[in-house]
Amino acid sequence: MGSVSRKTVSRYTTNTEKGSQAFEISGYSLIKGIGVGKFIRSSTFTVGGYDWAVRVYPDGVTEAFRDYVTVYLELMSKDTEVRALYDLSLVNQDTGLPVSFSMWSESTPCVFKSRDTSRFGPQSGWSILRSDLELEASCYVIDDYLTIDCTVTVVKESQVYGCTAEYEIEVPPSDLSDHFGKLLLEEEGTDVTFSVGGETFAAHKIVLATRSPVFRAELYGQMKERTAPSITIEDMQPSVFRALLHFMYTDSLPDMEDLDHDEYSEIIRHLLVAADRYAMERLKLMCQNILCQYIDTDSVAATLALADQHNCHGLKDVCVDFMATSDEMDAVVATQGFANLKRTCPSVLVDVLEKRSKSHKA
Incomplete structure (x- = not known):
């Protein structure tokens, strides 16, 4: 009470x-x-x-x-x-x-x-x-x-207004995400299943459709998935889809403290791709923000390619700025990520060169 x-x-x-x-x-x-x-x-x-x-x-x-x-x-x-x-x-x-x-x-x-x-x-x-x-x-x-x-x-001039009495009844913080998280875990009332990398996930159509316009079209539109008892998700790891579902139900990322630095950054990269695939902008921004903290000489080129391919303008700007001001550009160029970037997104290197030139002039 x-x-x-x-x-x-x-x-x-x-x-x-x-x-x-x-x-x-x-x-x-x-x-x-x-x-x-x-x-x-x-x-x-x-x-x-x-x-x-x-x-x-x-x-x-x-x-x-x-x-x-x-x-x-x-x-x-x-x-x-x-x-x-x-x-x-x-x-x-x-x-x-x-x-x-x-x-x-x-x-x-x-x-x-x-x-x-x-x-x-x-x-x-x-x-x-x-x-x-x-x-x-x-x-x-x-x-x-x-x-x-x-x-x-x-x-x-300042003024002081007279005393008034206020009564307060303590209201606990919202536990909506806890209830939805429990709904996902207990699988009560689920009406759609997904097959991802050999694993099966049960979910609620209405929740997914509310959170993602892509799922709304798939589950309630004219697409064949509307009546399919099970939907197969290609090109996605089960751990990534599990994290995606967790976010859909709780608006937060799952606990990943058991993962090391490289494993965590890798799953966030895949989660960003999934967020872009299902038009979940808040999740996409959260992934960009996390990846900003993991940018270094070894990863910046690969992260820049990822940002360019998925229209992550904020993350792209951070990567370009890092490369334009880095004192270890030779080490960046030597990475496999840079070789892939040069092959798949050569135009983005123009931005790096222009900014690097301006920074040196300044």
Whole structure:
């Protein structure tokens, strides 16, 4: 029987107002050389009832920073004090998306006071080496055009709301997966069997059809499996089909602690293929995530081929990045997986070469 508890609740609520401005600098090359300590400033923008601006020093604030571009957020309102968070980002001109730097932002509120240097955020400014800013690969400056994106969140007055009484009855966590797992194990009410690699598995049509559109078509559509008393699954190991059924009934992978490193990664590879075969996207993503943790010099080429063949874009990106940045590329090329990759998926090697070339230039 569930227990009953009584508690009182009061609520402290803090309101915020958020706003942003893109400071677009056209003719960036023309502002270089204006001199150390000289700045340009954006137009003012209002957030939370306060005026703000972005201040940029193209040649640095002091001689020590003459090779840097320094950026500030500046509180423009007079005779005031405000708490705010901010984020200053450089915009990638190729994608149009801001690239945020942790050092150019504050995740906890800062106090801005108009009467002293605390009106700047950060007070000492944040600087980026001019050569890094202008690096072609960074895409910050294209066609002599630079954009700085500034987002400000002003913390407004807080309020405390009165006490209210709440009653709670403890509710246990969901045990739905336990019940379905028991249904699979006890085989009560099963209405379809599968023959896989010489082993037989009993299951429930409605469960399989609910979990997989492919099984729905096979079991309730016009396909011959609809009336067949037993369905034979080709090209799949019994252990993989057993794991597939377990996931269908419980939405989790079975315990595989008895398997060693190689055995576990191998069954996950086969399970990914099965997930793709039966259009089970969540299972497919789970397998990709696990395989990401098992990528090394010996396995990366084979994993890349698997990802390419089964449209696993996330896993493919991880493999390409690993190969593009690896210091042991000769060892990767010497593997049988690389030979197979070159034969079956030669186009994917172009992605590796392009990314490797870019990383070396950077």
